[in-house]
Every structure is written in structure tokens, then in C-alpha cells.
Amino acid sequence: MKSEEKQYQERLKEHHDELRWLYMELYENDSMFAELLENMQRYYQERNAVLKQLDTEREADRGWYRQNDMLGMMLYIDNFAGNMKGVESRLDYIERCNVNYVHLMPFLETTEGRSDGGYAVSDFRKVQEKLGTMEDLESLTAACHKKGINVCMDFVMNHTSEDHEWAKKARGGDGEYMSRYFFFDNSEIPSLYEKTVPQVFPTTAPGNFTWLEDAGHFVMTTFYPYQWDLNYKNPRVFNEMMYNFLYLANRGIDIIRIDAVPYIWKELNTNCRNLPQVHTIVRMMRMITEIVCPGILLLGEVVMEPEKVVPYFGTVEKPECHMLYNVTTMATTWHTVATRNVRLLKKQLDIVNSLPKDYVFLNYLRCHDDIGWGLDYGTLMTEGIGERSHKQYLNDYFQGYTGASNSRGELYNAEPVTGDARFCGTTASMCGIEKAGFQQEDAAMERAIRLDVMLHAYMFMQSGIPVLYSGDEIGQVNDYSYKEDPLKAADSRYIHRGAMNWKLAENASDPDTVEGKLFGQLGQLEQIRKREKVFVSNADTWTIDTWDNSVLCIGRYYQGEKIIGLFNFSEYDKTAWINETDGDYTELISGRVMKARGVDIPAYGFYYLKRK
Numbered sequence: 001m002k003s004e005e006k007q008y009q010e011r012l013k014e015h016h017d018e019l020r021w022l023y024m025e026l027y028e029n030d031s032m033f034a035e036l037l038e039n040m041q042r043y044y045q046e047r048n049a050v051l052k053q054l055d056t057e058r059e060a061d062r063g064w065y066r067q068n069d070m071l072g073m074m075l076y077i078d079n080f081a082g083n084m085k086g087v088e089s090r091l092d093y094i095e096r097c098n099v100n101y102v103h104l105m106p107f108l109e110t111t112e113g114r115s116d117g118g119y120a121v122s123d124f125r126k127v128q129e130k131l132g133t134m135e136d137l138e139s140l141t142a143a144c145h146k147k148g149i150n151v152c153m154d155f156v157m158n159h160t161s162e163d164h165e166w167a168k169k170a171r172g173g174d175g176e177y178m179s180r181y182f183f184f185d186n187s188e189i190p191s192l193y194e195k196t197v198p199q200v201f202p203t204t205a206p207g208n209f210t211w212l213e214d215a216g217h218f219v220m221t222t223f224y225p226y227q228w229d230l231n232y233k234n235p236r237v238f239n240e241m242m243y244n245f246l247y248l249a250n251r252g253i254d255i256i257r258i259d260a261v262p263y264i265w266k267e268l269n270t271n272c273r274n275l276p277q278v279h280t281i282v283r284m285m286r287m288i289t290e291i292v293c294p295g296i297l298l299l300g301e302v303v304m305e306p307e308k309v310v311p312y313f314g315t316v317e318k319p320e321c322h323m324l325y326n327v328t329t330m331a332t333t334w335h336t337v338a339t340r341n342v343r344l345l346k347k348q349l350d351i352v353n354s355l356p357k358d359y360v361f362l363n364y365l366r367c368h369d370d371i372g373w374g375l376d377y378g379t380l381m382t383e384g385i386g387e388r389s390h391k392q393y394l395n396d397y398f399q400g401y402t403g404a405s406n407s408r409g410e411l412y413n414a415e416p417v418t419g420d421a422r423f424c425g426t427t428a429s430m431c432g433i434e435k436a437g438f439q440q441e442d443a444a445m446e447r448a449i450r451l452d453v454m455l456h457a458y459m460f461m462q463s464g465i466p467v468l469y470s471g472d473e474i475g476q477v478n479d480y481s482y483k484e485d486p487l488k489a490a491d492s493r494y495i496h497r498g499a500m501n502w503k504l505a506e507n508a509s510d511p512d513t514v515e516g517k518l519f520g521q522l523g524q525l526e527q528i529r530k531r532e533k534v535f536v537s538n539a540d541t542w543t544i545d546t547w548d549n550s551v552l553c554i555g556r557y558y559q560g561e562k563i564i565g566l567f568n569f570s571e572y573d574k575t576a577w578i579n580e581t582d583g584d585y586t587e588l589i590s591g592r593v594m595k596a597r598g599v600d601i602p603a604y605g606f607y608y609l610k611r612k
Helices: 003-027 030-046 049-060 077-081 084-089 091-096 134-146 165-171 188-196 235-249 276-292 306-313 327-339 343-354 377-381 387-398 427-431 433-439 442-461 480-484 492-496 502-509 514-531
Strands: 072-075 101-104 123-127 150-155 159-161 209-212 217-220 227-229 255-258 297-300 323-325 360-364 410-415 420-424 465-469 540-543 551-558 561-568 574-587 593-601 606-611
Touching: 003 030, 003 235, 003 276, 030 235, 030 276, 049 134, 072 077, 077 084, 084 091, 084 134, 101 255, 101 465, 123 134, 123 235, 134 150, 150 235, 159 165, 188 209, 188 217, 217 227, 235 255, 235 276, 276 297, 276 306, 306 323, 306 343, 327 343, 327 360, 327 387, 327 427, 327 442, 343 377, 343 540, 343 551, 377 387, 387 420, 410 492, 420 492, 427 433, 427 442, 433 442, 442 465, 442 514, 442 551, 442 561, 442 606, 480 492, 502 514, 551 574, 561 574, 561 593, 593 606
Parallel strands: 072 101, 072 465, 101 150, 150 255, 255 297, 297 323, 323 360, 360 465
Antiparallel strands: 159 227, 209 217, 410 420, 540 551, 551 561, 561 606, 574 593, 574 606
């Protein structure tokens, strides 16, 4: 038996019994399980030697992604560099950003005008023509691996586009393909679902079903009418989607982001969210990954508070996702900017810090999506802050209407009846860089840059892996040109999905420019993070009282080394009334030696203090 074959059989043996037990629990179908095993082996055999070698190395070092040099960047291929070949030609720039994990936003085949930003996939094995080919993807991932850069992609498994081959056959009345979705010839069952299932987009896409006039059926569409929910009660759906998963893994992907994980199992008389069968499916995905391509990480997109997403990590014995997004802390961070009050953020960080260190969160300030104000209103209510009025305040603040705000941006999915709305804008625009540039105010620009850098410094100090949003490293502001494109004009999220301005990026090396100031200061922070071992994901992390509601203090400790981060969320100079009595500290930006007691911090300033 070949050593490779032996390695595969050992991995299979380790997981076979549990995988079979879970599969039979859901499907009770021996022949479909046998087919799954057969195809898993085939995809393993098709996996190239370089990827198999990477698998072996990562199996030997299972904590490889928890190191302090991990820094992500998410980008749209077309916005960043036109197409995949363009991204490959820009890898030196990504390296300059100290990034070693790049998330390529959805690039699989989709239908222009009905794509939901690429999350309505019509072919899981084809790249959008304008972005390149599968061969281009393999070339890009291989070039990334040579530079030590990991590649992440989205795997949209809750639904397909209505233009997917399965959907077309289902629409034509083919029973086998109709059973891969949720089809009903009258409104009786859909109306029962509607009683218990919340709406994702009540304003822009109300309801959870769409009537297909030509097919004479309702079909379940949790998100948009052109995104048809897949029926995972059908083992054919699970198997085929796993084959798509493994096909994409074999193109050189390192991190697969599972989109909308909580939604993938539907059950009548439930809210169709976070059902136990979802965890069965994710656990099976984890085992299939560990058997066929163990170098790959699963990243779960679960939009809930950190303590509620924890089940998606699984257990130590039966892990599910390797990493999850820290969505709530991101929203709470911007709440802190608008209120200059760190209390809620401190509470949130304390919750994250109390979780097992094996749990790795991805932290970010901005991403491709809007900001929903899903804050801890139970806690805010104890301070006399009501949910509706506070959401209104935050949206007014970040549009620049109130609270001495310098932010600029736009609302998304505004709901006039409830007063609810989400917010869109780039980090730079939300920090005041757009306004200061427009008004040509040097002092305001310095203050805005300081706030922007402080927020990144704070993000780097959090427990987990930081992810930049492409363009933030040079302070790209809102792009209002989307309003001129009829396919984008109705979706204000495109305001922060503007094309990379390579002309401005040329200023990255000039410290007299806005771009150069940001790029240089973020680069300095990234180098500190890479150099100091206390930034590993599994370091001890905690918050410290500063006795000033505008100042956040985070401590990190690992193998005898200790760093304290101080972050002033106010536009006024403040004093952090901390009292660390364990010796002198060195401020890592300036090199100044100081005591960690009663520390004066300038407006929107921060300090990284390392114990000597």
C-alpha cells in the first residue's frame, strides 16, 4: 500500500464510525453513504502533491493558524485588480501590507442583476467570466502559497441561484430536482412556516417563499426570491454539495467560509435557525475535511453574540468550525465611537476573553456588508438607553447629523415602521477622513487619522485574528459612483465596495500624505504584532478598569511576557487610572519607558505598553 494511501486510510479509520453514525442518523441511506466515501477517496487522489504536503505539515502543527503573524485582508477581485490574473500581479502589494491570509469575495458564476454580490451561485465549478477561470484560480492560489499567503473563499451552501442547473430542472417540473429544494403547490405549508420563521429582509424581500407563476409552485427563498433554499433532508443535496466543496478545496483554497450556516436545516414549527441538524452537518463537513484535505480550515459565518455562536466551534472531542466571526464586538466598537463610552464594549470583551482559548474569532472593523445594530440592549436599558432611540442615534451619528460627528455614510434597508435601519460606510469615512478631506481641514484630518489608527490598534489587541478590509490600509473613503449603475443603485452597500484606487496607493510610501500616514502607522502596528509573541490567539487576554468611561484597557499575557493596550475613544485628552505595580513598561511605538499608573492619553490616542 502506498504511504499516501495508507495516510488516507488512517484518517478515514479515525473518523469513519462517527461519520457513518451521523450520516445514518440524518439519512438512513447506506448506498448514499457508500457513494460519499467513494467520492471522498476520488477527490483525495485528485488532490495535487503540493496540497497534500501542506496537509501533512498542518496536521503536524494543528495550531498553525493561531500564530501572532496571522493577518487577513478581504477584497473583491474585480475592485482590487480587475480579475484573478490582476490579483496575482498585485501579490507584492498584499505582502507589503503584512497580510498572509486573503479572503477573495464571491467569485463563482452568478447572474448579473440577481447575484446578491455573488452569493447567488449558478455554477459551483465555474468562475465568473469577467474574473477568470478555474485555471486562473489554481494559478493564483499556487502563487499565494509560494509567498506564504493563505486563500479564503465563500462556500454558499444554504441556497443556489434560480439559474443553477438544478433550479432550472426543478422549475421545469422534474421531481428529482424539485426535491432538492422546498416546493409546494399551494400556500398551506408555506403559511405554516411563515408563522414561526423570521424574515431576513422584511423591507426588500418580505416573506420566506416566492410564488413561481410558470411552475405553479411556491419555493422557499429565505434571502432573496432568486436564491432558492436547498433541502438538506435530501441526502443527494448533502453529497453533491460536499463534492462541490472538495472540488473547490482541490483548487488550492486554505480557508472555506461557510455562508449563512445557521439556516441550512429547515423544520416546520421552528424558526429554522440553529437547529441541531445544522451541527450534525457541520460536524460531518469537519470530518470530511480532516479525512480528505486536513490542511483546510472551516470559517463559520454566524451572526450572533460571541457566547451564542460558541456551539459552532463544537467540542474538543468533536470540533466543528475552526474559526468564527466576532460580529457583535464589531458593531459594539462603532457604538463606542459614537457614545465615547467603553462600558458595553468592555463587557463584550470580557465575555469573549472568558471563552476557551481554543476558540478563534476573526475580528474586523469593516467588511463588505452593512453594520446591523444588534447590540446588548438588555445591558444598555439598565443605563436608560432604549433600543429604538439608540439605533436612531447611531444611524444619525454615522450619517454625520448628530453627536459632534465627523462620519459620513448611508442607511441600508431602512424600515420606516419600526425605525430600524443598518449602516454602510468605509472605516475612513466613518472616522472622519472623508469629511476632513472635503473641507480641507488639516487638524480635522489628523484627528480622523488618529481615530482610524487607534481603532486598528485596538482590533489587533483583541483575542483572535484581525482582518483588514481592502482599501482601509490607505484610508479609502465612500464611493458614491454606485448610484450611477442601475444594477447597484438600490443597494447602498456598494458605497463601501468601491474599486481600489491604485493612484492613491502609490502614496503609501509618502509619510506626508493621508495614505502614507495610515499605511506607515498600520505597518508599524503589524510589525509589532508579528514580533511580540503575546499576540498569539491563545494568549491570556483580559480588560482592566481605567475609571474613565472613554478609555479601554486590554491586557495580554503569554509565556512570561505582558502587554497592556490603552485606547482613548474620546476627542479629548484623558487619563487612564490604572495601577499596574509590576515594574516599568516600554511604550512600543515611541520606545519611551514609563509606569503603567495614571497614564495620560491624547485624544483618540493609544499606547502599547510592554512590561520590561
